[in-house]
Amino acid sequence: MEYGIALLSIIPVRKESSEKSEMTSQLLFGECFRILEMKNNWVLIESLFDNHQGWADEIMITEISRDTFNMLASGAFLTIRQKTIDIILADNSVLPVFAGSTIPFFDKYSGKFAIEGREFRISEKLHCPGIKNIRQEIENIALLYYNSPYLWGGRSPWGIDCSGLTQIAFKICGIKLPRNSYQQAECGKPVADLKRSKKGDLAFFTKGSPVEITHTGILLEQDRIIHASGRVRTDMIDEKGIFNEERDAYTHRLVTIRNVID
Numbered sequence: 001m002e003y004g005i006a007l008l009s010i011i012p013v014r015k016e017s018s019e020k021s022e023m024t025s026q027l028l029f030g031e032c033f034r035i036l037e038m039k040n041n042w043v044l045i046e047s048l049f050d051n052h053q054g055w056a057d058e059i060m061i062t063e064i065s066r067d068t069f070n071m072l073a074s075g076a077f078l079t080i081r082q083k084t085i086d087i088i089l090a091d092n093s094v095l096p097v098f099a100g101s102t103i104p105f106f107d108k109y110s111g112k113f114a115i116e117g118r119e120f121r122i123s124e125k126l127h128c129p130g131i132k133n134i135r136q137e138i139e140n141i142a143l144l145y146y147n148s149p150y151l152w153g154g155r156s157p158w159g160i161d162c163s164g165l166t167q168i169a170f171k172i173c174g175i176k177l178p179r180n181s182y183q184q185a186e187c188g189k190p191v192a193d194l195k196r197s198k199k200g201d202l203a204f205f206t207k208g209s210p211v212e213i214t215h216t217g218i219l220l221e222q223d224r225i226i227h228a229s230g231r232v233r234t235d236m237i238d239e240k241g242i243f244n245e246e247r248d249a250y251t252h253r254l255v256t257i258r259n260v261i262d
Contacts, residue, residue, distance in 0.1 A: 003069040003103075003191050004045065004061040005032040005115060010156055011061065013054035017042035023153035024054045025164075025179055028097070030102030032064060032072050043198070048073055050167065052179040064116055077104040078126065079172050083144045083157050088121040098156040100168035133202035134173050134261055139167045142218050145232040152172060162216050162228040166202060168217060170239060182213040187258030194222045194239060201259050205241055205252035215252050217242070 006027035014021040017039050027047065029032065037044035041058045048069070054128040064072075080101045087095045103122070106113045111122045131137045142165060145155070151159025155168055163181040170177050177184050191197050197219050205215040217227025217237075225237045229251065236243040239255040 001035050001038065001063050003032065003064050003066060004035055004043070005064045005068075005072075006030065006060075007062045007115065007118070008060055009095060009101075012055055013045065013047075013052065013056055013153070015054060017044075017055040019057070019159060021055070025052050025153050026155045026157060027056070027102040029097040031102055032067075032102075034071055043081075047179075049171070050176065050179045052082060053154050054190045062116070062118075068089055068116060069250070072102075072104055076104050079103075079174075080126070081141065081172050082126070083129055085124060085126070090119050098158075099141065100155060100171050105193060107237035119193070131173060134175075135198060137167050138200045138218060138261075139220055139226075141172050142166075142226045142232075145169075145228075146226070146234075147148060148228070148232045150230050150232075160228055160232065165226075165228045166216050166218055170260070177260065181216040184216055184260075185213045185258060186256040189262075191259050192254050194237070194257065197222055197257050198261075199262055203237065203254060204256050204258065206255050207252060211255055213255060219257070 006029055009029055012023045013025040013087055015024050019081060031049055033045040033047045035043050036046055043058050046053045052234045079194045080099055083099050084096050086108040087097055089095055102196045104115055113120050145160060145165055148157045148160050152161050154160040155164040163184060173180050191201055199220060203217055204213045206212055207214055217225040218226055222234055224234055226234045239252050242252040244251045
């Protein structure tokens with residue numbers, strides 16, 4: 001087994017080959033990966049999208065051929081923009097999938113697609129608008145997750161972490177970001193300060209010292225940010241960091257701002 005794909009709504013990716021191990025990320029429907037190692041019914045995978053490595057339960061994944069993997073690597077897919085859609089399986093059962101999921105080889109006329117002989121159908125029209133203002137679109141997508149609960153390693157509306165939120169919002173707009181906040185902080189170009197920032201820029205934070213990037217969010221305005229902390233929320237931001245009005249306190253100290261769009 002060399003290549004695989006997620007044909008479930010979500011597949012947990014774990015630090016070690018055990019159900020008790022920490023979840024470091026999730027695969028969403030249609031995301032594919034290389035298989036690096038097999039161990040006791042677990043597979044060590046490397047995601048095609050962001051190169052994140054971790055362990056997945058073998059029973060949850062579907063093997064695909066090298067040719068299918070290469071076609072998907074070339075960009076033969078759509079990315080779901082809606083918060084959720086339903087996919088109809090061959091037995092007419094329904095599989096809900098989430099924003100950021102990948103729909104490979106989609107025929108818009110029939111609403112169907114097939115992977116390795118397995119057929120799927122989407123009963124509703126996909127929203128695939130042309131993006132006229134990418135910064136506004138990133139805000140619109142991020143706001144779909146408003147009030148979603150925080151989940152370490154999560155990438156869906158039912159549980160998402162800070163870098164999962166930024167990664168998925170940008171993925172839907174065609175921009176690849178790494179999985180973790182400290183990795184994302186190395187992308188794009190630095191922005192000198194908030195006064196020079198734009199909607200859609202990424203801000204990065206720490207909670208302690210020495211400085212270590214542990215948190216990220218998307219600027220909505222020069223004084224407002226959307227981020228996942230307890231839940232997906234919007235808060236005030238200034239040069240010191242994120243100010244939580246409910247707590248009447250700063251919760252994250254600003255380290256840097258990055259422009260990954262222009």
